[in-house]
Amino acid sequence: xxGFALRRTLQALVVLVGVSVAAxxxxxxxxxxxxxxALGTRFDxxxxxxxxxxxxxxxxxxxxFFTWFGGAVTGDLGVSFRxxxxxxxxxxxxLPATVSLAxxxxxxxxxxxxPLGTASALRPRxxxxxxxxxxxxxxxxxxxxxxxxxxILVFAGTxxxxxxxxxxxxxxxxxxWLRSLVLPAVTTxxxxxxxxxxxxxxxxxxxxxxxxxRTARAKGLGAxxxxxxxxxRNALLPLVTVTGVQLAYLLSGVVVVEIVFAWPGLGQLALxxxxxxxxxxxxxxxxxxxxxxxxxxxxxxxxxxKLDPRISA
Amino acid sequence: MRRRSVLATxxxxxxxxxxxxxxxQVDTGDGDSGGGAGSAFVAxxxxxxxxxxxxxxxxxxxxxxxxxxxxxxVVPSPDDLSMQPSLATDWETSDDELTWTFTLVEGxxxxxxxxxxxxxxVFSYRRIIDQQLANSARFATVAxxxxxxxxxxxxxxxxxxxxxxxxxxxFKGMAIVSKDxxxxxxxxxxxxxxxxxxxxxSASEISLSRFDDYWGDAPQIGGVTFRFLPExxxxxxxxxxxxxxxxxxxxxxxxxxxDDDESxxxxxxxxxxxxxxxxxxxxxxxxxVAVRRAVAFAVDxxxxxEAAKFDTARPNQTAIPEGSEWYYDYAxxxxxxxxxxxxxxxxxxQTPLTMGLMVTSEYPETVTAAQVLASQLEPLGxxxxxxxxDFATWLDRQGRGDFDAFMLGWLGNIDPADFYEExxxxxxxxxxxxxxxxxxxxLLDRAAVEPDQGTRKSLYDQAAKQIVDDVSYLYLYNPDAxxxxxxxxxxYEVRADKAxxxxxxxxxx
Numbered sequence: 001x002x003g004f005a006l007r008r009t010l011q012a013l014v015v016l017v018g019v020s021v022a023a024x025x026x027x028x029x030x031x032x033x034x035x036x037x038a039l040g041t042r043f044d045x046x047x048x049x050x051x052x053x054x055x056x057x058x059x060x061x062x063x064x065f066f067t068w069f070g071g072a073v074t075g076d077l078g079v080s081f082r083x084x085x086x087x088x089x090x091x092x093x094x095l096p097a098t099v100s101l102a103x104x105x106x107x108x109x110x111x112x113x114x115p116l117g118t119a120s121a122l123r124p125r126x127x128x129x130x131x132x133x134x135x136x137x138x139x140x141x142x143x144x145x146x147x148x149x150x151x152i153l154v155f156a157g158t159x160x161x162x163x164x165x166x167x168x169x170x171x172x173x174x175x176x177w178l179r180s181l182v183l184p185a186v187t188t189x190x191x192x193x194x195x196x197x198x199x200x201x202x203x204x205x206x207x208x209x210x211x212x213x214r215t216a217r218a219k220g221l222g223a224x225x226x227x228x229x230x231x232x233r234n235a236l237l238p239l240v241t242v243t244g245v246q247l248a249y250l251l252s253g254v255v256v257v258e259i260v261f262a263w264p265g266l267g268q269l270a271l272x273x274x275x276x277x278x279x280x281x282x283x284x285x286x287x288x289x290x291x292x293x294x295x296x297x298x299x300x301x302x303x304x305x306k307l308d309p310r311i312s313a
Numbered sequence: 314m315r316r317r318s319v320l321a322t323x324x325x326x327x328x329x330x331x332x333x334x335x336x337x338q339v340d341t342g343d344g345d346s347g348g349g350a351g352s353a354f355v356a357x358x359x360x361x362x363x364x365x366x367x368x369x370x371x372x373x374x375x376x377x378x379x380x381x382x383x384x385x386x387v388v389p390s391p392d393d394l395s396m397q398p399s400l401a402t403d404w405e406t407s408d409d410e411l412t413w414t415f416t417l418v419e420g421x422x423x424x425x426x427x428x429x430x431x432x433x434x435v436f437s438y439r440r441i442i443d444q445q446l447a448n449s450a451r452f453a454t455v456a457x458x459x460x461x462x463x464x465x466x467x468x469x470x471x472x473x474x475x476x477x478x479x480x481x482x483x484f485k486g487m488a489i490v491s492k493d494x495x496x497x498x499x500x501x502x503x504x505x506x507x508x509x510x511x512x513x514x515s516a517s518e519i520s521l522s523r524f525d526d527y528w529g530d531a532p533q534i535g536g537v538t539f540r541f542l543p544e545x546x547x548x549x550x551x552x553x554x555x556x557x558x559x560x561x562x563x564x565x566x567x568x569x570x571x572d573d574d575e576s577x578x579x580x581x582x583x584x585x586x587x588x589x590x591x592x593x594x595x596x597x598x599x600x601x602v603a604v605r606r607a608v609a610f611a612v613d614x615x616x617x618x619e620a621a622k623f624d625t626a627r628p629n630q631t632a633i634p635e636g637s638e639w640y641y642d643y644a645x646x647x648x649x650x651x652x653x654x655x656x657x658x659x660x661x662x663q664t665p666l667t668m669g670l671m672v673t674s675e676y677p678e679t680v681t682a683a684q685v686l687a688s689q690l691e692p693l694g695x696x697x698x699x700x701x702x703d704f705a706t707w708l709d710r711q712g713r714g715d716f717d718a719f720m721l722g723w724l725g726n727i728d729p730a731d732f733y734e735e736x737x738x739x740x741x742x743x744x745x746x747x748x749x750x751x752x753x754x755x756l757l758d759r760a761a762v763e764p765d766q767g768t769r770k771s772l773y774d775q776a777a778k779q780i781v782d783d784v785s786y787l788y789l790y791n792p793d794a795x796x797x798x799x800x801x802x803x804x805y806e807v808r809a810d811k812a813x814x815x816x817x818x819x820x821x822x
Contacts, residue, residue: 032705036712038363039447040371041721042735043712044742050445083364084500094516149546157550164550165542167517262542264516275675276363277705 008301012294016287020072023286024065027279034081034277055081068283077287078280082273087284090269097167098265101188101258102250104181106243108189109196114239117200118232121208132197139194148187148260155183165262184261188254192246199242200235207235237307244300251296252289354534354818357542357551357560361516366499367488368437368446373724373811376485377561378519378539380812382424383488383505386415386434386466387478391808393638394585394727396478400429400489400506401466410473410764415466421528423491424503424510429528431460436492438481448487450735450742451480473762475769479728484812508532508816517541532816533804552577552797558820559798559805561813565623568795577797580807581625584794587632587732588621588678588722589786590670590686595747598662599717605784606646607656608668611693612686613648618790621682626792631777632723632732634791636809639729641774643781650692657693664694669717675704679720682789711745719745722792725810729773733757737776737785748785 035052036043052058056067071078077087116136120129156164162183168176207213208231216230253267266285273281362375367383370376386401401415421429438458441449454474459467474480481487491504503511508529509521522536540557542548548562553576563571571579592599592608599605614628627634630644657664670686672679680701687697702710710716726732735741738757739749753776760772780786794811801821808814 030705032703032709033712034705036708037705038371041708041723042371042447042450042743044450047445047447047449084366084497097516145544149544152547152550156547156554160554163556164554165544165547166540166551166556169515260544260547262517262540262544262547264541269516272361275703275705 004305005302008298012298015294016290019290020069020283020287021065023283023290024068027282027286028061028064030274030277032277034279037277038081068280072283072287077284080273080278080281082276082278082281087280090281091266091284091288094264094266094269096169097263098251098253098267100167100170100177100181101184101254101263101265102247104185105188105192105250105254106247108185109192109246110243112189112193113196113200114236117197118204118227118235120197120201121204121235122227124205129201132201136194136197139190139197143256144187144191144254145256145260147190148184148257151183151187152260165260167262167264184257184263187261188250188257192250196239196242196246200239203238204231204235207231210234237304240303240307241300244296248293248296251292353538354536354559354815354820355538355540355557356813356815357540357548357557357562359541359543359545359548359562361541362519364500365503365511365514367485367490368441368448369500371447371486374541377813378521379485379488379503379505380507381509381521381537381815382503382507382511383485383490384421384507385482385485385487385489386417387482389479389483389727389808389810389812391806391814394808394810395638396482399482400434404478410475410762411470413468413470413477415468417464417466418528419464421506422526423506424524425491426526427491427493429489429491429506430463431466432463433489433492434458434466435460437487437489440490440496441487451487473764475762475764475766476728476730479731483727483731483810484725509537512536527816530816533819534815537815549797552799555799558802559796559815561794561796561811563795563797565621565625565795568623568625571797576800578800578802580796580798580805581793582807582809583627583634583636584792584811585634585637585726585809586722586724586811587629587634587726587791588626588682588720588789589632590718590720590789591746591786592668592718592784593714593716593746594749594785595714596717598660598666599668601660601662602783603656603660604662605787606782607653607660607662607693608690608695609646609784609787610649610653610656611690611695612646612787612789613689614789616689617682617685620685621678622790622792625795626790628790630788631781632726632786632788633729633777634809639732639770639773641777643774643778645781653693665696666694667696667698669698669700671700671702671707671710671716671719673702673704673707673721675707676721678792679722683720714745714747720789727810729770730757730761733773733776733780734761737780746785748780748783750779750783750785753779753783753785 035048035055035057038051039048056064068078079086080090116132120132123129152164155161163180166180168180170177213226213230216226253265253270255267255271258265258267269281270285273285358374358377360374362378363372364370365375365379367379384400386399387396388399390397400418400421402418403416405414417431423429435458438452442452454470454472455468456471457469461467488505490499494504506528508524508527509532510524512520512522518538518540520536520538523532525531542551542562545562545564548560551557552560571577592605594600618626618628630646631641633639633641670683672683674680683699687699690697711719734757735743737744737748737753739754756772756776756779760769760776763769763772794807794809796807798805802818804817804819
């Protein structure tokens with residue numbers, strides 16, 4: 001078990017170094033010039049040269065890479081071209097909003113997926129199963145921005161129950177935080193929930209047909225006990241992996257939803273930095289997203305090997 | 314153009330009153346306990362400012378905020394955008410037009426309490442010039458700036474610059490900062506002499522509070538919070554549910570409905586912006602003026618305007634909008650496809666001809682306008698290949714001259730030099746279309762140093778005529794400035810230069 005954990009952690013570190021090289025290369029390969037962009041349309045050669053030198057963009061690419069990489073290893077991700085703020089600060093500033101939204105969305109998703117998916121699997125081809133399939137199909141296919149705007153128009157506009165957008169820090173006003181969280185979390189939660197419902201259903205169905213379940217039934221165990229002890233425990237195991245992936249996706253920022261709800265999360269930050277070719281911020285964000293995926297994958301793997309000893313073999 | 318509804322507002326629906334209003338979240342935090350809910354004024358703008366250093370930023374969201382925090386020596390008047398006293402109360406020009414002496418206002422202080430003096434002006438202007446910051450080109454003719462005493466600033470010039478006031482006062486990029494400032498803090502903090510001081514900023518909002526020692530008339534409201542709401546539907550919903558009191562994030566197609574909505578007031582005035590199409594004068598066949606004129610004759614401006622802006626823009630064939638004192642009434646291109654065809658033939662152009670038209674998703678109106686233009690050029694045998702780029706790539710290609718044609722707008726122009734000089738002079742820094750005509754150059758050069766207003770106007774009129782006839786730019790329309798605010802708010806005015814000043818706002822009691 002420890003050997004497995006060590007091996008996986010080492011692998012993750014190698015991947016992370018690879019990602020940082022790739023992130024740097026990709027970001028710099030994208031056409032577009034941050035200095036031109038910062039100056040806007042009114043362009044003046046002397047000003048341009050001065051600004052370019054100040055940002056260090058006149059250095060050879062390889063020098064720029066090692067300057068950045070050296071800093072990144074020691075935890076210094078540089079400063080934003082756009083605002084001059086340290087990248088670490090910008091990311092930390094947005095982390096609470098992102099974590100709030102990701103956690104709430106996963107909660108909404110699981111609250112939808114587990115009961116609905118299980119119920120559908122227990123009565124395949126019933127009315128409930130059909131309704132569940134249709135609903136999750138809708139959840140997957142409806143664009144998030146449209147769903148978000150509809151929720152705003154109904155629940156913020158007509159009913160006035162929730163604010164139309166914006167984020168309130170938990171430390172400032174817990175009730176306001178919760179209220180600002182509901183609509184964006186429901187929007188992303190419905191989408192993630194739809195994916196997870198389909199997954200739960202097929203996973204439970206599969207578990208139901210397993211031989212040990214038939215044995216348990218043959219032993220005369222009650223339906224509820226069979227479900228709890230022999231079906232769900234096994235069926236929900238794969239769900240851990242999918243939930244982990246969904247969480248990683250949510251933590252790397254759900255750009256569209258964040259724009260619609262004016263949610264100051266990492267997705268918005270990443271989008272802004274792409275638009276303004278803010279290389280340091282973009283590199284920092286990509287590195288963080290990679291880290292989130294790697295860590296969550298690692299946690300899921302380790303959890304999995306704990307839950308199912310066959311894995312680490 | 315201002316529309317006011319006289320009917321009483323029924324804005325607050327029972328559910329909003331029942332406790333779901335965000336009133337308590339939008340408190341400006343200025344400690345103004347007496348004002349209650351009435352003291353909160355929240356403005357929804359569409360993006361977060363990139364930074365708050367007035368000399369470095371070029372972004373409109375930043376200026377929306379900074380307009381209320383910083384002052385300039387002179388400032389455009391809300392009525393006709395002529396330059397009015399601000400931190401400078403008075404100015405004199407020497408007989409040779411090469412020395413300008415400014416007298417400064419008495420008793421102004423910065424938000425940190427230090428008094429405002431002539432040294433601050435010298436520091437601010439020298440900072441822009443010496444560090445070659447974004448607006449240094451505005452000081453191109455300035456030889457020296459000095460402060461002979463605390464309340465006098467003298468600027469000496471290398472050549473007469475009749476539009477000097479517009480150069481230093483037209484926008485907050487020329488703001489006066491304190492000479493004692495730690496420059497590295499200017500991107501996130503602000504220390505101006507304006508009516509509001511910066512209170513705090515986060516990734517979702519920036520709050521300002523009233524500066525009680527303001528040298529002018531102190532604002533009525535306790536402060537302003539700028540909230541960043543990129544999605545127009547969310548911004549308008551926030552306005553109608555009383556979470557924000559003002560927004561300029563208004564899609565053109567909603568303007569007619571908002572005009573009928575009695576819970577909000579719509580402000581709509583013609584702006585000094587203009588939108589245009591430019592063809593590459595350094596690339597065949599667009600280097601032939603006949604080809605450019607053919608395109609100009611084929612375009613139906615009212616149709617393009619309608620599609621891109623609905624009823625919130627005026628078609629125009631020159632740059633300067635009607636209503637400006639510099640307006641020049643000239644419109645030689647009636648939509649005429651036959652004329653266009655014969656011009657193409659005269660140029661010996663083989664059709665079908667493909668014209669790449671570069672537009673950017675940063676300004677969606679260019680994408681819409683391009684689609685209409687494409688259909689209008691089709692009968693000519695010109696196939697328009699619409700190339701939608703993100704703005705960084707767009708600017709990159711523009712800078713490299715890698716285009717057949719592009720569309721964009723120029724925002725916030727006041728003086729005629731802003732409209733023509735950098736864009737149409739041979740070697741002008743923004744002459745990306747590579748237009749060159751000695752006649753135009755000569756007219757622009759003479760206009761730039763002409764002190765007599767009447768003669769100056771006539772020179773710019775002639776230059777404009779030449780530019781339009783040569784189709785250096787194919788002018789399309791001047792958009793309106795459109796903003797909405799809560800019914801009952803008074804004292805606020807939409808300005809043609811789209812500067813937003815909240816110091817005069819009075820909330821309903």
